[in-house]
Amino acid sequence: MSGLLRIRWAIAPKIAPRPLINCNRCGGVRPYRCSGKFRVNANGKRIDAWLIYRCVDCDNSWNRTILERRSRRDIAPALLASLENNDPALVRCHAFDAPALRTWIGRVEEFPDVAVQKQVLDGSMENTMVELQLWLETTTCLRLDRLLAREFGISRLRLQTWEERRLLVVAPDGARALRKPARTGTAIRIDLVGEPDRDIVISAAGG
Numbered sequence: 001m002s003g004l005l006r007i008r009w010a011i012a013p014k015i016a017p018r019p020l021i022n023c024n025r026c027g028g029v030r031p032y033r034c035s036g037k038f039r040v041n042a043n044g045k046r047i048d049a050w051l052i053y054r055c056v057d058c059d060n061s062w063n064r065t066i067l068e069r070r071s072r073r074d075i076a077p078a079l080l081a082s083l084e085n086n087d088p089a090l091v092r093c094h095a096f097d098a099p100a101l102r103t104w105i106g107r108v109e110e111f112p113d114v115a116v117q118k119q120v121l122d123g124s125m126e127n128t129m130v131e132l133q134l135w136l137e138t139t140t141c142l143r144l145d146r147l148l149a150r151e152f153g154i155s156r157l158r159l160q161t162w163e164e165r166r167l168l169v170v171a172p173d174g175a176r177a178l179r180k181p182a183r184t185g186t187a188i189r190i191d192l193v194g195e196p197d198r199d200i201v202i203s204a205a206g207g
Ligand SMILES: [Zn+2]
Pocket: 023, 024, 025, 026, 027, 030, 055, 056, 057, 058, 059, 060
C-alpha cells in the first residue's frame, strides 16, 4: 500500500542549559543550574527582574538579567505577576533559551536529552512513506541524525545510507541538516517500502 503517513514530533528539551561561571566561592569555573525562581525589584517606576542560578557545588547565586530598568507602564501586568509568582512556564521559557543565555555568559553547558511526543496527522500506519514534521519547544543541541537514530532504534550509518540512496530526504537544507541540531520546521520524508523491518520503524515513528 502506498500513500503518506504524516507524523508530528513535538520535542521538548529536558534539562535546561547551564552557564559555566567562574564561581568566586568555589574558586573555579562551575556549572550553575537554574533555581526556577525570579527576583523582581519593582519599587517605584522602574522594574528589574532576574532569573536566579545557583552553583551546583556551593549554591552561590548568579542573577541573570531578564528586565533591566524597564518602565512599569511598558510591562504587561500579567507578565509582572508571572515574574513575581515564579510562573513555571515563564521560567522554562527563559531557562531553556540557550542563545539568550549565551549573550550573558559565553560558555554554556547544553544537554541533548529530549522528550518526544508523537502525533499522527494523517495517513495510516500501513503507509510505507513517512513524513515527520518537527516542532521544538525551545532550541536543543541534539543533532537530527542522533534524534532519528535514537527514536527509530537504528544506527546513524543506516540513516546515512538511506540519505545517500535518496530514501530519506530532509527539507530544508538536505543532508547537512542531519548533522545539525534538530530545528522547528524541518520535514523528514522516508521511503520504507524496501525495508524488511518497516513495521517496527513506522511504529516507532508514530509512537
Ligand atoms: Zn561555587
